[in-house]
Amino acid sequence: MLAKLKPLLCAAGGLLLAMSVSAAADHDxxxxxxxxxxxxxxxxxxxxxxxxxxxxxxxxxxxxxxxxxxxxxxxxxxxxxxxxxxxxxxxxxxxxxxxxxxxxxxxxxxxxxxxxxxxxxxxxxxxxxxxxxxxxxxxxxxxPLVRDEAAVVARYALEKLGKKAAVIYENAAAGIDGAEDFKKVFVEAGGEIITEEPVEFGQTNFRSVLLKVAAAKPDFVYISVTQGQEAFAEQVGQIPNFPVAVGNTFSTPFFGYPSTVGWYHTAIKSxxxxxxxxxxxxxxxxxxxxxxxxxxxxxxxxxxxxxxxxxxxxxxxxxxxxxxxxxxxxxxxxxxxDITFETNTAQREVEIMQHGEKERIKIDYTPSK
Structure with a gap:
């Protein structure tokens, strides 16, 4: 009897093994x-x-x-x-x-x-x-990290927009780093920061900050915020002759508002x-x-x-x-x-874009020596 059952047991065992392998291959x-x-x-x-x-x-x-x-x-x-x-x-x-x-x-x-x-x-x-x-x-x-973008936009702004800058930055890790990196490169290259104003993460009323910056009459404003761009852009539109602004990748959402036409930001090429x-x-x-x-x-x-x-x-x-x-x-x-890791941070090309009325325009720019 056992001899007769042996092939059946082997077959059943093989089937269970196959089912087990299949289940292992199919699990999420x-x-x-x-x-x-x-x-x-x-x-x-x-x-x-x-x-x-x-x-x-x-x-x-x-x-x-x-x-x-x-x-x-x-x-x-x-x-x-x-x-x-x-x-x-x-x-x-x-x-x-x-x-x-x-x-x-x-x-x-x-x-x-x-x-x-x-x-x-x-x-x-x-x-x-x-x-x-x-x-x-x-x-x-x-x-790339914020310092890689800030260095590019700081040199561009100094060469093309003027030597007097205002800075608006978010009082959080990326906002602070972006502001500090921009200031370091800009000032070392001969620029001057005439005013800087912090905003808080989650803030939606920027009017007092924007009015202070506009009153300082900088050649341009460097913006380092990661959220609230819609409210920011709408409130800029309520202030006559607000200066042109520059920023990094997190300024991408500023595109599409009448008040931000002509603004610049760096972008990771993709x-x-x-x-x-x-x-x-x-x-x-x-x-x-x-x-x-x-x-x-x-x-x-x-x-x-x-x-x-x-x-x-x-x-x-x-x-x-x-x-x-x-x-x-x-x-x-x-x-x-195309992304290559030589360290834990991929190196990628940084571009400068300008906000047009209907599209973003890539700026042909090579930093001067």
């Missing part, structure tokens, strides 16, 4: 994303969430990664460091994520030591505080094919795939590529293995941007 791989989905930074957070969702949905529509569907858990930081820390702990303690995307400098700085301690890979596609350069061996920045943008616009009912959506889409695809690399090597998808894969691959090419 979960990643995190800590974004400001409510609060003053929510408009940017929504763009970032759409970029992540777009990348994950496209990957899963193609079968996932080696049979694994990618699942992303979104956590709302509200743009606050303490909420970012709670979000990180929920992702790791409750869901054991090996990697997470992050947003905003103060939050990224707050979770960086947790990434080191818990060995969770942190990908930062947008925060730019200089402190992120060495915040954690597990944190990687896919765009692209998008018309076909991909059309697909994105149809999915999210938008008019363009903006900078933040592009960067989070691209960074999510980098993370997906790392997962594929780890699985191909027959390894478990863990934070240390994903980090090792990033350092091994180093260069990631896409229609958005």
């Amino acid at each position: 791989i979960t990643i995190g994303a800590i974004l400001p989905l409510t609060g003053p930074a929510a408009p940017i957070g929504l763009q970032e969430q759409q970029g992540v969702t777009f990348a994950v949905d496209r990957a899963n529509a193609d079968g996932g990664v080696q049979g694994h569907k990618i699942k992303v858990l979104f956590e709302d930081s509200q743009g606050k460091p303490d909420q970012g820390v709670l979000a990180f702990n929920r992702l790791v303690d409750l869901n054991d994520v090996p990697a997470t995307l992050t947003a905003y400098s103060s939050i990224s700085i707050a979770i960086a030591p947790l990434g080191t301690r818990r060995e969770v890979l942190i990908i930062n596609p947008a925060a730019q505080s200089d402190k992120l350069a060495d915040a954690s061996p597990f944190l990687f920045n896919t765009i 692209g998008i094919t018309p076909e991909l943008e059309a697909e994105f616009n149809e999915k999210f009912d938008t008019k363009e795939m903006g900078f933040f959506s592009r960067e989070y889409f691209n960074s999510t695809n980098i993370l997906i590529q790392l997962i594929d690399h780890v699985l191909t090597a027959g390894k478990e998808v863990t934070g240390p293995n994903l980090r090792d894969a990033l350092l091994e691959i180093k260069t990631f090419k896409s229609g958005i941007a």
Whole structure:
């Protein structure tokens, strides 16, 4: 009897093994994303969430990664460091994520030591505080830091706009770093800061600050804020003869307002094919795939590529293995941007753009020696 059952038992065992392997291949791989989905930074957070969702949905529509569907858990930081820390702990303690995307400098700085301690890979596609350069061996920045942009716009402004500048900066990590970096380069090159005014994160009434700056009569204003651009631009429009403004990537949302025509900002060079943008616009009912959506889409695809690399090597998808894969691959090419990591911060080309009435205009500029 046992002899007769043996082939059946072997067959059943083989079937169970095959089912087990299939189940292992089909289980989700979960990643995190800590974004400001409510609060003053929510408009940017929504763009970032759409970029992540777009990348994950496209990957899963193609079968996932080696049979694994990618699942992303979104956590709302509200743009606050303490909420970012709670979000990180929920992702790791409750869901054991090996990697997470992050947003905003103060939050990224707050979770960086947790990434080191818990060995969770942190990908930062947008925060730019200089402190992120060495915040954690597990944190990687896919765009340059604020000092890289501030240096370019400071030299341009001095050569083309004038020697007397006012500064409006957000009293938070990226805003402070942006202001300090700009002032350092501008003053060393011969410029003068005639007034500087702080604003708070979440502030929506900028009138008193704007009036003070306008009264100082600078040649231009350097703006280093990460949110509230709509209210800012509308209130600028209420002040006659407000001086021209310059800024960095976070000034991108100032585009599209009558009061900001002629303003300048630096931008991290990135692209998008018309076909991909059309697909994105149809999915999210938008008019363009903006900078933040592009960067989070691209960074999510980098993370997906790392997962594929780890699985191909027959390894478990863990934070240390994903980090090792990033350092091994180093260069990631896409229609958005080519990104190479020689350090934990990717080096990419910085452009200067001017706001026209209907489009952004790239400025042909080479800094003088």
